[in-house]
Amino acid sequence: MAKTFHLTVAKIGENLFDGEATSVTLPGSEGRFQVLASHEAMVSSLVKGTISITGADDAKQEIEIEDGGVAEISNNQATILL
């Protein structure tokens, strides 16, 4: 089974995703990029687009970004603030 990492996608007042994921693809301001487990620590701003999440049980989920956001990845944890 693929390695997982903890992913949190949150909006003010609302948690959109909180759990283990194997991969997430994000619309970064410098182009789309994918995050897998054990990704290097990084911070990136996000633009309008779609976040595609592959959960631990292979469940796919998509979340629309309407207004940009910030992604932070460290210690095998990804936090996306919209």
Place this chain on the structure above:
Amino acid sequence: MSLKDIKTKIKATERTHKVTRAMEAVSAVKMRKTQTAAITGRSYARAALSILARLSGSSDALRHPLTTVRDVKRIALVVITSDKGLAGALNSGVLKVAAQTVTPYEVADVTVYAYGRKGQEYFARRSYAIAQNIENKDDGVNVSHMEELAHALAEGFTKGEYDEVRVVYSNFKSTFEQEATARVLLPLSVATITELVKDIVPSKGKFSELPTLESPAAYSVEAASDDVLTTLLPHLVAISLYHMLLEGKASEHSARMVAMKNASDKSKEVAHDLTRLFNKIRQAGITREVSEIVGGREALAT
């Protein structure tokens, strides 16, 4: 007071008791809801904070318009109060701190953003300029109103309409303890936000365990870190404001709950005392009548 008057008064007191007891129960439920909202939002605030804490090492963060510290000549004051009363000393506490906050400044140098009617009334009466007046009627926090306000504040600050934004709100410590607090919202600093995250945790009771903040790691920053900050900082302003509003709401509900509980207790006591009085007067009447009858009989017998 005649017997009938007392009876009416007892009935009225009992009705009041019913009403206050119902209001107490309603406030208790609302309070729990807001508390839960504050806790779910905590992970967001914490994550945003840790990103800022790590980025603030770079000088870019300090040069951003929203973090620039200027000489304070004019300030904006956000007063978070409730729309409705019946909440004990909650609003007067907030307004007292708000009044202290603006004392060092001229009336013309203060821009007031009133979130909640009580604050608006107070400052309007003292002829302060009220830039915006937002209703605080919902049980929860209206996110779109909050974002609008956050945006207006950030814009005013960047344009230099004021050099500092302060928020006065009531901090929820526990059900029985709310503290009127003044905080600097803009310019943003790690210190303010750290304090805010700490405040989110009530000092006692449910949810009072402290969250841990991981130590900062080295980062590679995709895109210019300026870009990240431009996106992140307005979010931080919004989240800070959101939490202050939540705290205010939780305080309002719990203060009202306690006030209503006191009212219920008191009305019960009053009803009890009145019943005692009623019985005493009734008994006195009976005794008098009996002795009159007995006296009358004695008089007839002789």
